[in-house]
Amino acid sequence: MEHLVDTTLTLNGTEVTRRIPARQHLIDFLRDEMGLTGAHVGCEHGVCGACTLRIDGRIVRGCLTLAVQTNGKRVDTVEGLSDSGELALLQKAFHERNALQCGFCTPGMLLAAQDLMDSKPQASRAEIREHLSGNYCRCTGYQAIVDAVETALAVRGGQAK
């Protein structure tokens, strides 16, 4: 019989309690149970970054995290961070620099890029590449993606002056 675990997490700012199968991955819980399909499922073994989410402010792989591990934690998805306006600079830059083609990698790219914006606001182009190296783009739009992150960092730098 499936083992269910009572789990309470704060999901995009709202407290949620569910009985979750102990072996269910976070990405499947969010997509299948909570209807949050922004984060995607690609490789399912921690390589592609399509499933990138944030737990207590740190980016994680949703396909390598069990949903029950989020008990007592805050989980943010691309939907929540978009609604709050946190991703606005990056979203505008991605749009303007044509940094998405099919868009499959984009939610994960945005979360990884936002993590860099917060942790290293002066990041160089090489550091942007390094930080996004765990996120694959099957459309190979890497140049434009790095351009967009560079633009967003510059805009934010200008705003801070």
Ligand code: FES
């Ligand atoms: S689906 Fe999680 S890293 Fe690829």
Ligand code: FES
């Ligand atoms: S835009 Fe298609 S996978 Fe990146």
